[in-house]
Amino acid sequence: MSFFDTPVERRGSDSVKWGRYAGRDVLPLWVADMDFPAPPAVLAALHERVDHGVFGYGHPPEAATEFVLAHLAEQYGWPVAAEWIVWLPGLVTGLNVACRAIDGGVLTAAPVYPPFFSAPRHFARPLARVDLACRDGRWGWDLEALQAGMTAETRLFLLCHPHNPVGRCWNEGELQDLAAFAERNDLVVCSDEIHCGLVLDSARRHIPFASLSADAARRTITLMAPSKTYNIPGLGCAFAVIPDAGLRRRFQRAMDGIVPHVNVLGFAACAAAYRDCGDWHAELIDYLRGNRDRVAATVDAEKRVKMAPVEATYLAWIDVRGLGLANPAAHFEAHGLGLSDGADFGAPGWLRLNFGCPRATLDDALARFANACAAA
Ligand SMILES: Cc1ncc(COP(=O)(O)O)c(C=O)c1O
CATH class of the missing domain: 3.90.1150.10 (Aspartate Aminotransferase, domain 1)
Structure with a gap:
């Protein structure tokens, strides 16, 4: 069994x-959580942290950042610098912070995870919503519809990658098309990659949107977490990767005073998940x-x-x-x-x-x- x-x-x-x-x-x-227990190594790390007994304010442990960076390098060949990481208590927080940080309209493609619709609303950002295409039973992008969805005020593109709910792991060609679209229209891209550890097709692999090119990196806020893959969403530990210093400062300013620190148990679980599982x-x-x-x-x-x-x-x-x-x-x-x-x-x-x-x-x-x- x-x-x-x-x-x-x-x-x-x-x-x-x-x-x-x-x-x-x-x-x-x-x-979207699973009915499985967390990996034994994550449980052991949590027990160890609980046994310490003191739960004062915690800073991000070096080990958590180190294992995140190692994981991104190993799994995706994506070299990320420690200062690009912004810790978050969740991805939905990240989507909302992105909408708060970027002044202007938002574009996304439906069907999609509901907070993609509600986050722009929370900050009174106009939302243009285009439809994904379903051709011969396969979901994909309608680039013409995407371009037609642009208005003079659109500044932010919310991308779900892999896509919840249609289950696509966007391939390199599709991502390159989206990157060209973002560059042509000078958009900031917020790429929600929470499901990146759950690619089921052995013929496919996850390619972080920001890893496509220097231009994609410069304009992208990538949101990731160990939460879906290792089934620990109740522990509230996630992160953004933002290579561009200016964009990172805007994002961090939008978090100021309203986004709490990640809790110490979340960090312990995150480090163990990426290190040992x-x-x-x-x-x-x-x-x-x-x-x-x-x-x-x-x-x-x-x-x-x-x-x-x-x-x-x-x-x-x-x-x-x-x-x-x-x-x-x-x-x-x-x-x-x-x-x-x-x-x-x-x-x-x-x-x-x-x-x-x-x-x-x-x-x-x-x-x-x-x-x-x-x-x-
Ligand atoms: C695409 C996507 N983003 C974000 C989340 C939720 O993220 P969090 O619990 O970290 O806020 C989910 C959960 O189902 C999701 O599918």
């Missing part, structure tokens, strides 16, 4: 995901591939629903418009399955299914999925 097969009871815990359906027979496959990570990816294939097989068997291949993330983006339901999320919930409503991502009629769970849970969920389809 795999480490990932062992169920952990999350009902009655502090889990947002499981708490939504407390007391109901609904399997929660919505919010290579084997755990390889096993996780293998397990998630198996889960992804089960989801794809179930969806393929249902003639009226569709999904594109999931190249990265543990999220399947499913088109259920063929079922003709007025409220798909409520229908699936009534059949014992809690999924994310596509409407929140800018795409009513779609659902997002989180397959980051033990296979026994997933198989139960997929049986419920099939029942819900049959009942529609």
Whole structure:
């Protein structure tokens, strides 16, 4: 039995995901955390830090920065200097700080993770939203639509890479097109790369947007974290990589007085995750591939629903418009399955299914999925 097969009871815990359906027979496959324990090396580092017993204000430990830099160099061949790192308590904070820091309009492509829509709103930044293209069942960019979405005031492009919810790991050609677009229009790019450690296709690799060229580096705020990959989002430890000193100062000024420091446990977990969890990570990816294939097989068997291949993330983006339901999320919930409503991502009629769970849970969920389809 795999480490990932062992169920952990999350009902009655502090889990947002499981708490939504407390007391109901609904399997929660919505919010993006996994039902797996953190890697043993992360747990050991946390125990050690707790045993120290004192939790005063902490500065970023050198080890955390050192292992982040080593990880970026090893995994992506991306040389990053320590002073480019700005620690953050979360990626959503980073998206909001970017919108606060950059005076002007914001451009993004839908469907996308909902805070891409709300962050510009929080700072009264006009948001231009274009659609990703889905051609022959594969998601991609519509560069003409992107250019048409530009207004005279647009200054910031919010990129989701890999993309939640469509599951694409953008390839080098696509990223080069986006970099040329950003350069032509002189845009700052905020690249949310929180899912970069979750590339499932062995033929693909994550390429940090800022690593493409000196120009891309100069105009980019990259947001990353160990949170999704090592399943520690509740520990609140993330970082921005901002090579350009001027852009970094603007970002840091926008954080002043409102963004709290990363907590000491988050730093301990982050250092251990990047230092010690290579084997755990390889096993996780293998397990998630198996889960992804089960989801794809179930969806393929249902003639009226569709999904594109999931190249990265543990999220399947499913088109259920063929079922003709007025409220798909409520229908699936009534059949014992809690999924994310596509409407929140800018795409009513779609659902997002989180397959980051033990296979026994997933198989139960997929049986419920099939029942819900049959009942529609
Ligand atoms: C693309 C993306 N960005 C950010 C987040 C959340 O980041 P954080 O919990 O660090 O604020 C998520 C979580 O699902 C996400 O999918």
